[in-house]
Amino acid sequence: MTPHIEFRNLSVFYGGKRALDRISLSVRRNTILGIVGPANSGKTTLLKTINRTIEFISGAKVEGDVFVDGEEVRAVESVYALRRRIGMVFPLPVGLPMSVYDNVAYAPRRMGIHGRAELDVIVEQCLRDSVLWDEVKDRLDLLGTRLSGGQQQRLTLARALSLSPEILCLDEFSIAIDPVTTMKIEEVLMRLRERMTIVLVTNLTQQARRMADHVAFINASELVEWGETGQMFSAPVREITGRYLNGEFG
Amino acid sequence: MSLPPAAAEPPGGAVPTGDGNGGGVVGRVPARRGGRAMFRGEWVIEFLIRLCGWSSIICVAAIFYFIIQEAAPVLPTMDWGEFFGSVIWRPTSAVPRYGALALIVGNLAVAIVAMAMAVPLGLGAAVYISEFAGPRVRETMKIAIEVLAAVPSIVWGFIGLTIISPLLIRYAGAELGGNLLNGAVILALMSVPLIVSISEDALRAVPDSYREAAMALGANKWEMVRRVLFPAARNGLLAACMLGVGRAVGETMAVLLATGNVVQIPHSFVDPIKTLTATIAAEMGEATPGQPHYQVLFLIGILLLVITCAINVIADFIIKGAKAKANA
Numbered sequence: 174m175t176p177h178i179e180f181r182n183l184s185v186f187y188g189g190k191r192a193l194d195r196i197s198l199s200v201r202r203n204t205i206l207g208i209v210g211p212a213n214s215g216k217t218t219l220l221k222t223i224n225r226t227i228e229f230i231s232g233a234k235v236e237g238d239v240f241v242d243g244e245e246v247r248a249v250e251s252v253y254a255l256r257r258r259i260g261m262v263f264p265l266p267v268g269l270p271m272s273v274y275d276n277v278a279y280a281p282r283r284m285g286i287h288g289r290a291e292l293d294v295i296v297e298q299c300l301r302d303s304v305l306w307d308e309v310k311d312r313l314d315l316l317g318t319r320l321s322g323g324q325q326q327r328l329t330l331a332r333a334l335s336l337s338p339e340i341l342c343l344d345e346f347s348i349a350i351d352p353v354t355t356m357k358i359e360e361v362l363m364r365l366r367e368r369m370t371i372v373l374v375t376n377l378t379q380q381a382r383r384m385a386d387h388v389a390f391i392n393a394s395e396l397v398e399w400g401e402t403g404q405m406f407s408a409p410v411r412e413i414t415g416r417y418l419n420g421e422f423g
Numbered sequence: 424m425s426l427p428p429a430a431a432e433p434p435g436g437a438v439p440t441g442d443g444n445g446g447g448v449v450g451r452v453p454a455r456r457g458g459r460a461m462f463r464g465e466w467v468i469e470f471l472i473r474l475c476g477w478s479s480i481i482c483v484a485a486i487f488y489f490i491i492q493e494a495a496p497v498l499p500t501m502d503w504g505e506f507f508g509s510v511i512w513r514p515t516s517a518v519p520r521y522g523a524l525a526l527i528v529g530n531l532a533v534a535i536v537a538m539a540m541a542v543p544l545g546l547g548a549a550v551y552i553s554e555f556a557g558p559r560v561r562e563t564m565k566i567a568i569e570v571l572a573a574v575p576s577i578v579w580g581f582i583g584l585t586i587i588s589p590l591l592i593r594y595a596g597a598e599l600g601g602n603l604l605n606g607a608v609i610l611a612l613m614s615v616p617l618i619v620s621i622s623e624d625a626l627r628a629v630p631d632s633y634r635e636a637a638m639a640l641g642a643n644k645w646e647m648v649r650r651v652l653f654p655a656a657r658n659g660l661l662a663a664c665m666l667g668v669g670r671a672v673g674e675t676m677a678v679l680l681a682t683g684n685v686v687q688i689p690h691s692f693v694d695p696i697k698t699l700t701a702t703i704a705a706e707m708g709e710a711t712p713g714q715p716h717y718q719v720l721f722l723i724g725i726l727l728l729v730i731t732c733a734i735n736v737i738a739d740f741i742i743k744g745a746k747a748k749a750n751a
Contacts, residue, residue, distance in 0.1 A: 226639055229631075231558075257641035267636040270654040279650065280640045332640065 175243040177202040177370045178223060178340065183237035185218050185227065192218045194394045195237065200387070205362070205371040207385030207402065209378050211423045215394045216374045217264075220342045223372070224259040225252055241340065257284070260333030260369075264345040266325030268317030269332075273300075273309050276317040276328055280336045295335060302365065303331040304357040322349045330358065334365075341365065342372045347380065359384055378418050382406055390414045490724050497718035506722075512686045512697075514706065514716040521719045525686045527726070529696035532689055533603055533678060534671040537610035541671070542664050544611065545618030549663075550648055552619070553626040565620075572616035580680030583609040587681070597693035601683030604692040609677045614667035621666060625659020626652055658742050665738040669731055675700040699723050 176199035185193040193215040200206045208216050221227040222239050225246055239246045241255070249255045257280065269276050277296045286292060296313070300306040305327040309315070317328055326349045333341060343362075347355040362371060363384060375381050381388050382402060389399035390409075398410050409415045417423055502521070505511075509522025552564050587608055588600020595604065629652055637647040653660065675698075683695025684705065703720050710717035 224639060226635055229635060229638065253641045253643055255641075256639055259639075261639040263632065263635065263639075265632055267630075267632045269633060269636060269651050271650070280642075283640075283642065283646065329636070332636075336640070 174202070176200055176240075177242060178206075178372070179238075179240040179243075180219070180222070181238040181240065183219075183222060183235070183239060185215070185222065185236075186234040187230065188232045191394055192233075193222075196391075196396045198389055198396060198399055200370055200372060202370055203366055203368075204386040205366055205373055205384050207381030207388045208372065208374045208391060209376065209381050209388060209417070210391035210397075211393075211417070212376065214391045216391055217344055219391070220261070220344055220372065220374055222246070223340070223342060224256045224261055226256075226261070257336050258339050260336065260338035260341040262326075262329050262333050262341075262343045262346045264348055266322055266329050266349055268320055268325040268328050270316065270318055272314050273317050273320070273328060274313040277331050277335050280332065284336070296331075299331040299334045302334050302361050303327040304354055304361065305331055323351060323354065326350055327354070327358070338369060340370045340372065342374075344374045345376060346373075347375070347377070355380075376423065378420065378423075382418075390417060392417065487725075487728065490721055490728065494718050494721035494725055496713075497715050497722065500715075501719075501722070510686065510688055512702075514719065515709070519716065521715075523699070523723060523726070525688050526697055526699045526702055526723070528688050529603070529682070529686075530672065530698040530700065530727075530730075533606045533610060533682060533696060533698060534668060536603065536607035536692065537614060537671045538664070538668055540607065541611035541614040541618060541667055545615045545663070545667065546622055546660065548615065548619045549622035549626060550652075553623050554644065554648060554652070565623075568616045568619050571612075572620065574613075576613065576674060576676040577680075579609050579613055579677040582612075583677060583681030591693060595693050599683050599695050601681055602693045602695045603682065603689045606678045606682035606696070606698075607692075609681045610671045610674055613674060613677060614670050617670060618663045618667045621663035622656075622660050625656040625663065628659065629655045661738060661742055665734060668734055672731055672734065673700060673727065675704045679704055699727050 179199040180196045183193060183196045184191065196219065198206075208219065210216055218227065221230075222235060223241065223246065227233050227235060235247075241249075241258070246255060269279065271279070274296055277299050278292045281292060281295050286295070297306060297310075300309065305324060308324060309320070309328075317325065320328060326346065330343075330346060341362075346358070350358070359380070362373075365371065373381065373385060385402050387399060388402045388405040390397045390405070392413065398414055399405070400410075405414065406418055409418065505520065505522050507527075508524055509520065510525040511520045511522040512526065513520040548564075548568075552561050556564060583605050584600070587605050591597040591602065591605055592600050597604070633651050633655055634647060637651045638644075642650070678698050679701040682698060682701065684697045684701060685695040686697045687694065689696050703723055706716070707720055710720055
């Protein structure tokens with residue numbers, strides 16, 4: 174079976190500086206891959222190569238290949254279509270300057286869905302999936318940017334889900350959210366796994382342990398090792414992996 | 424905007440220091456040395472800063488006061504129906520007539536036509552420079568725009584007179600080179616640099632995370648600009664346009680040279696017109712201080728001031744309205 178996402182010998186440079194060093198890694202369909210590692214080790218960069226948002230960073234240079242569904246991402250016919258298949262949640266919440274409703278309905282509308290009833294269903298479902306519905310259902314007209322940081326983060330998640338993506342990339346989605354809400358979203362994500370492949374960048378190793386099927390440990394631009402979550406936590410091959418996962422540095 | 428709140432400052436000084444230098448000393452500010460002199464110095468600085476702030480209001484009030492004072496003697500005898508309703512402007516005839524309607528219409532018409540050209544052009548240029556151009560093109564264009572902004576208005580008038588006039592006569596069927604369209608083109612060219620530079624600042628101030636979020640949803644660049652950047656930057660863009668309008672309404676020298684100066688209500692884009700501003704500039708030299716003609720020119724000055732103030736107030740309301748809606 175072709176892996177859903179595959180990185181093959183992927184290197185990324187910012188200017189002359191190497192941000193990722195020959196990463197080879199694959200993600201099976203309908204699994205959760207947890208990517209852990211200290212700050213600044215290249216985790217976010219790795220995510221950005223999947224939907225090619227890396228191209229907005231001036232001076233970034235990509236070597237090697239990223240395959241989504243067996244197709245090299247730089248060979249796809251339309252980068253916009255590629256991005257619509259991949260939901261992306263960034264670490265800092267971004268409520269777009271439009272209403273809560275429009276934030277979620279934005280991408281479906283662009284796909285040609287305009288029926289109010291149909292949009293209502295999508296918006297409600299996505300807001301429920303992101304555990305935001307109960308807090309905003311009475312004020313869907315509110316400007317998205319007026320929500321609190323944690324709410325905006327969940328709005329971002331709802332927006333990412335609005336396209337029913339086949340891949341969902343989450344970049345430290347919980348740093349602006351309280352623990353209780355985080356747990357609720359984690360439950361939702363575990364259920365969403367039936368419908369999509371999830372790549373979860375996190376610096377909370379316990380979050381990766383709770384959720385991920387596989388864990389990859391990236392340190393200083395290099396993929397130190399990766400494997401099944403249980404294996405990684407109980408018997409890592411490299412000594413440094415064990416030390417990181419046990420919270421001895423990072 | 425929507426940035427997460429910065430980490431709160433630790434509450435300074437409210438805790439007893441307890442570091443042994445006199446138990447129970449509260450506060451982080453050490454006792455002032457040189458007490459009174461320091462206090463007085465601070466008072467002076469505070470007063471000066473306050474004065475700077477109030478000076479703007481004082482200046483506006485003073486301008487209104489002095490202009491109204493110059494125009495005051497003519498006010499009681501003014502035929503307001505004629506001033507606002509008649510197009511006959513004969514200030515120097517034996518029986519002077521002061522019908523300013525054509526001047527008002529001319530002034531507004533040239534400004535509106537100018538804005539119809541300058542706003543799309545200016546916003547488009549700003550979007551191009553901020554979102555599409557590469558760094559080198561961007562820098563070059565910004566310099567060009569600054570140069571454009573520095574061209575004196577009288578030079579723009581020359582350009583209207585010598586370059587645009589013949590073009591309009593040949594291609595637009597104008598009888599005279601100086602006309603509404605000529606003035607509007609010149610005003611548009613003058614307002615564009617202002618609109619571009621302020622709009623560009625407003626667009627660049629939108630956090631990149633917005634762009635990234637929109638693009639990650641599969642939006643193309645134009646959709647990102649229209650649905651995300653414009654709403655996010657709308658106050659700045661509106662301010663840019665209002666400044667452009669202000670410039671177009673108040674500009675004098677260029678329209679004096681380019682509009683043909685015929686007191687009439689225009690019926691086509693190539694009819695010559697005369698504006699309020701050009702009327703003051705052209706006739707002030709002839710008018711004798713203290714005479715009705717002189718005073719009526721000042722009255723026109725008041726009218727211009729009221730128009731520009733009204734534009735600013737309306738813009739303010741639009742911005743506040745947008746904010747209120749956002750807060751609802």
